[in-house]
Amino acid sequence: MWQLRAGGLLGATSVATGAAGAHALGDRDPAYVAIWKTAVQYHQCHALALLATPMAAAPRARLVAGLCFASGTCLFSGSCYAVAWTEDRTYGRPAPVGGLLLIGGWLALALL
Template sequence: MLGVIAALSGAVAVIAGAFGAHAAKGDAVEWLKTGGHYQLIHAVAAILALTVVRGNLAAALFIAGGWVFGGSLYLMAAGAPRWFGAITPLGGLLLIAGWLALGWTFLRR
């Protein structure tokens, strides 16, 4: 199931990036670009973690972090209050935790 969610995450990231490149205005352009970039990288990282090292915890953290990080930026781009930007670093912490969990998975091998 994590693989399906990671694939969906990648699709959402591409949609956000495309919307940012072709339809958004003002700050929303950069928010969509940044959110899409981070979410897409971590969707790929999640799929690799799942398939290469069976790093389910790392994959789950990458997916959750991508959704929280990107999602908070997407919501602001859609008109949510700017204080939603305070949620973005929580997603970043989840992404960092994912990388640490992936490193731990390799270390245990």
Template structure:
């Protein structure tokens, strides 16, 4: 219960909302009036976090770190494509391949962020990392060099990506 000496503080709506901001999980305060007395009452709202969400194995957290590295490289390669590669006189096919590689690179970087929430993160994460490296890597290589030597491996990378997505539902 809030005492009378603090009424000036609690009647200010800005102060009340700032005080409501949780400092830690489960630290949210709720103001209301008790039914019988009509006095203002402050209660602490406790949020219960499911235990399985806290128990993410440490090896699964590495996929989040890999997603950070992969995301940074996808942004760098996207910037290179936009500012250097697309402005040069390359065939339109190579530009489309580069754009496809960059798009898939970004999408599967985001998929890596969800890997720690899977039941079998090692399997799903490893498949997605390998598939992204093979699929996007061969596409980037072909787009940048024009050499078709590694294009034969691109479908294998795509299959690993598909299997990686399916492994997320196991």
């Protein structure tokens, strides 16, 4: 199942970005460090959620939830990483779309 590979990749990259941020963002504005930490937290949580999607009973729920978790994580966490790294909040524009996709993934598991 593709969700297992994608979840594994998201899990590995969440650890890498967490470590990179811990070392590279030490002297930054604490507000941007907090954004980075939030991105890592959502990244890790949804990597685990993506790993669990193959256990969903309905094939449609597996597909929809998996796509929502994968794309939502990239958009939400990715844009938060960009904001924290560049200290330019305009890079955060995709975050709400990513957040809605993450919510959609959870709803797909619950309702489909």
